[in-house]
Amino acid sequence: MIIRTSGTAGLSPEVKELRETVRSLEEQLVALYDERCAAGPASGSDEELIGVYEQKLQLAGEAIRELQARNEALEAAGGGAPSSQPSSAPPAPAAPAESEDEL
Numbered sequence: 001m002i003i004r005t006s007g008t009a010g011l012s013p014e015v016k017e018l019r020e021t022v023r024s025l026e027e028q029l030v031a032l033y034d035e036r037c038a039a040g041p042a043s044g045s046d047e048e049l050i051g052v053y054e055q056k057l058q059l060a061g062e063a064i065r066e067l068q069a070r071n072e073a074l075e076a077a078g079g080g081a082p083s084s085q086p087s088s089a090p091p092a093p094a095a096p097a098e099s100e101d102e103l
Helices: 013-039 046-076
Strands: none
């Protein structure tokens, strides 16, 4: 899965940061795969490679959880994207109706 970064002008910084994190993780996965293919079967055991992959996966999960927590904190503080949040402002009061007695 490759995420394209075109058309990101209207995205919040948090979404852009999440996209960048995913892009970085994809690059790491491709690099790990390339290392595995280049090294061949004599490079080490599958258990070692699985260990490296699991470490990278754990670090990626931690980064994603941190970004999600930061995003939730911003949304709770009212700093989220305005288009995704319902308006919390009370409706404007209606103009008082004129009665016939006042005329």
